[in-house]
Amino acid sequence: xxxxxxxxxxxxxxxxxxxxxxxxxxxxxxxxxxxxxxxxxxxxxxxxxxxxxxxxxxxxxxxxxxxxxxxxxxxxxxxxxxxxxxxxxxxxxxxxxxxxxx
Numbered sequence: 001x002x003x004x005x006x007x008x009x010x011x012x013x014x015x016x017x018x019x020x021x022x023x024x025x026x027x028x029x030x031x032x033x034x035x036x037x038x039x040x041x042x043x044x045x046x047x048x049x050x051x052x053x054x055x056x057x058x059x060x061x062x063x064x065x066x067x068x069x070x071x072x073x074x075x076x077x078x079x080x081x082x083x084x085x086x087x088x089x090x091x092x093x094x095x096x097x098x099x100x101x102x
Contacts, residue, residue, distance in 0.1 A: 001038055001079045005031040022066050029059035034080050041083065045090035052083025 008014075019027060033055025041048025056076065063071050 001031075001082065002035045004079065005035060025062055025066070026059060029055045029062060030076060030080070033058070034083065037083055038086075041086040045086045045093070049083045049086030049088075049090055052080055053087060056080040056083065 016024065016027070034052050037048045037050070037052030037055055039048070040051060059076065060070055063069075
């Protein structure tokens, strides 16, 4: 997911100074927050998955509050789907009594 975002950023010439307030707020949650969560999830599944899912939810909520509609399509949820899987894996490991690093 981070690679896809990076490809878009490089291809489109990402320049944060050209963002308006709404775009900057949405950018903080998606893709920045989602990518941060994914990177952290490789080491800490629960923390990273939680940040990913929370960032996606905050993105949807912020867009709803700022534009009175939800983003269309499934792309945002699909790109953040590994965050849900990281959370599921973390919960499964906890339920089985698995202690990471032991």
